[in-house]
Amino acid sequence: MDEMTVNPIREASRRLVRELGFMKPTLAGTDMPPSSVHTLVEIGRRGILTASELCEVLGLEKSSVSRLVQKLVRAGELVEGASAHDGRAKPLCLTPKGRETLARIDAFASAQVRAALQCLPPHSHATVHQGMGAYADALAASRTKTPVLANPAPKIMPGYQPGIIGRVVEMHAHYYANISGFGAFFESKVASGMAEFAGRLDHRVNQIWAATDGGGHVVGSIAIDGEDLGDNSAHLRWFIVGDGQRGSGVGRALLRQALSFCDACGFAKTRLWTFKGLDAARKLYEANGFILENEQTGQQWGTEVTEQTFVRDYQAG
Incomplete structure (x- = not known):
């Protein structure tokens, strides 16, 4: 090292x-x-x-x-x-x-x-806790010559989980306030959208997945809305990974589940809306078959950004 x-x-x-x-x-x-x-x-x-x-x-x-x-x-x-x-x-x-x-x-x-x-911003509190705890565990393991027990990998759970709506809204609000200055307009839009979508989760073309840690806490999410776009297109929504889990592979696992669902349902295309500057996310999207379809300045999230639309064609298994 x-x-x-x-x-x-x-x-x-x-x-x-x-x-x-x-x-x-x-x-x-x-x-x-x-x-x-x-x-x-x-x-x-x-x-x-x-x-x-x-x-x-x-x-x-x-x-x-x-x-x-x-x-x-x-x-x-x-x-x-x-x-x-x-x-x-x-x-x-x-x-x-x-x-x-x-x-x-x-x-x-x-x-x-x-x-x-x-x-510190509230969204970083969990990172402080996790980082200090992991470092203290590693120091103790070095002193006592005992291995550090790895935290179990988050589980990917399909369907509604108690608390998932509030937790996903919270993760979005903290993350995008920090990186883009999004405020109450954005948070309320995420909350209202998720509340409406939750009422349609029993339809076979809609699904949500939660990544949960060892304590059962939601640390990531992704959803597929198979109804709001029409034209046999799926809408990838509410894809986020919480602090302390980015770079761990949780995002890739969530995206893999969602895209497998899209292909199993036979959607001709899967679309998502994001904005310019989220380079790590864009790299992940493009690695999974998405291409940039459109780019323009807009304010659909309450703050002016360069909005982007990515699209992925159906891929047979």
Whole structure:
């Protein structure tokens, strides 16, 4: 791996350490060092931890954890219990004072995260979450010499899925507001169009597909409307892939399903409307048999753009 990849990540890591306050002797608005703050947080999340379990969670040596625990016990933040199965293992849990301290830590940290996220567009929040989580998992895997478990590939589900209308509208609104400045007119047009289309999903020439992640959340969509254009033409609509999934192959999988449906239904042509500048999408369309049919300036989405129409002829299986 070259330094052009490594160095920016190192720089971002150093900035995170500084911005989160780890260069200071105390952390999270307390008078405690970072190791003590993390000890209270992890025990609070799990309810009970032994010293050996705490060593593993914090990545610290046994002697360091022992000194850390005793200091917190003397301060009244932790209490040591007795294990019914192993006299050497002393379960650690928070005292009432420790729970109060943890509440202050949580309030400080949550406010810190919220303040940072307010400086970012809402559609990027999931990307921050996914990226930081993946990097933390990779660092832990490197330290413990264990493989990182890959997230399961999104599933492509045909038909209506609960929440799909709102989620698809949301993805469109955030993405196109960011790249093109589309606003309320565009969002309301997507919402009204999807609401009308949903009432026709039981017709055999109409279909929608959702890409869902491991948690069942919609991360992509595509639809074929076989009725609104007439002339034995299919209309490809609402094709979008959410943040964190672009470039993963989800878009190709969705488009493949939709075009297979078009050919199975025997549509002579499949058309889609987009606008100039979406180069990655255009490349994907052209790789799947679409050609540019028309290009003109228009405002059908509420903002003046160079509108484009792409068309694909029927392809026998």
